[in-house]
Amino acid sequence: MWKKAYEWLDERLGLNAMYTNLLDRPEPRGNWWNTLGSASLFLFIIQGLTGIFLTVYYTPSPDHAYDSVQYIMNGVAFGWLIRGIHHWGASLMVIVVFIHLLRVFFTASFKYPRELTWLIGIGLLITTLGMGFTGYLLPWHQMAFWATTVGTQIAGTVPFVGEFILKALRGGPELSALTLQRFFAAHIWMLPAVLAGLIGVHLFLIIKHGESHYPSQDE
Amino acid sequence: MSGSFGRRDFIKAATAIVGGVIGVALGVPAIAYLIDPALRASAKEGWVPILKVEDAPVGKLVPFSFTRVQVNGWERTSTNFGGYVLRKSEDPNDMLILNSRCTHLGCTVNWKEDAQAFLCPCHDAKFGRDGEVLDGPPPKPLERFSEFRVSADGLIEIFFKAG
Structure with missing residues (x-):
């Protein structure tokens, strides 16, 4: 019965072909450094799931942000675990994405025909850093507040358009409720949407071109 | 394979x-x-001490008030409640404890000695000594705290239920 149901689905969805193309595609040679992209994807999914769960209690308002985070940590069952994974996963994701970049660089995997995969990867790195920057403000404690004050000030030193960038980031000349709200919007809607889109193209290109093999001596 | x-x-x-x-x-x-x-578990219910027995002479309406704090997540809301104790006799279990919340729209009623009635400032409701409706719009008599006890150290306690 299950076999028949599976065959019915496979005929219409192409499950077997999907499996072969996604999970059973040929690899040049087993190497743990080649797993860092998958590790980044895994961390992205973990961050997405724990982040969705955090929004159940987190409130992005200066009156409630700090208290709601304290409540998640001390009041809610396993809140410490969900936020702990999100907190440490964030740092880990930046590290893993960066080592992934280094591996691609040192194995020269960014060369023809994978230049676009590399460029999109750069976009993914920048967006990941943006996630870190916007997420850092959300607990609304002293460290978060001053880190964002300094961070946006640095952006404000850009010649000519610096003041505009600073105001656009802060939602005004000062750090305020508007800053918290727009960082929250960027952190849970805009940047994740950009990340998900770029990841989709990145994965498509990887499957299209296959894994790169290491350059040999005469290459 | x-x-x-x-x-x-x-x-x-x-x-x-x-x-x-x-x-x-x-x-x-x-x-x-x-x-x-x-x-x-809802922390709303519980025994609340309201008054010392010795402060409530027999036959006299004595006001009391208490505050309940409700914790919802990281928010604490405190609500004030009030009422009157009327001891009918020396027997500590023979008393009437009324809630001073008007049954019409929830304003606080006050005992007026000269009118011998609880008067509501909002819509001129009038309740008698036992909380019965004398005049005005209220649909039912004043609520009673019917579950009460006197503790070992002489405190009148009522069993408070939410709502």
Whole structure:
């Protein structure tokens, strides 16, 4: 019965072909450094799931942000675990994405025909850093507040358009409720949407071109 | 490879087992996290001391008030309640405890000695000594705290229920 149901689905969805193309595609040679992209994807999914769960209690308002985070940590069952994974996963994701970049660089995997995969990867790195920057403000404690004050000030030193960038980031000349709200919007809607889109193209290109093999001596 | 458990089978099985363990280890806390507020015992009910017996002479309406603090997540809301104690005789169990919340729209009624009635400032409602409606719009008499007791150290306590 299950076999028949599976065959019915496979005929219409192409499950077997999907499996072969996604999970059973040929690899040049087993190497743990080649797993860092998958590790980044895994961390992205973990961050997405724990982040969705955090929004159940987190409130992005200066009156409630700090208290709601304290409540998640001390009041809610396993809140410490969900936020702990999100907190440490964030740092880990930046590290893993960066080592992934280094591996691609040192194995020269960014060369023809994978230049676009590399460029999109750069976009993914920048967006990941943006996630870190916007997420850092959300607990609304002293460290978060001053880190964002300094961070946006640095952006404000850009010649000519610096003041505009600073105001656009802060939602005004000062750090305020508007800053918290727009960082929250960027952190849970805009940047994740950009990340998900770029990841989709990145994965498509990887499957299209296959894994790169290491350059040999005469290459 | 027929019949034998090859390397690919091992990888598949290991992935399924490790994935399953991670899924359960994260899934169960995630569900607990979501339904946590529904599992909390309501802290609304309880015995509340309102007055010393010696401060309530027999036959006299004595006002009292108390505050209940409600904790919802990280928010604390305190609500004030008030009422009157009327001891009918020396027997400590023979008393009437009225809630001073008007049954019309919830304003606080006050005992007026000269009118011999509880008067509501909002819509001129009038209640008698036992809380019965004398005049005005209220649909029913003043609420009574019917569950009360006198503690060992001489405090009148009422059993407070929410709502």
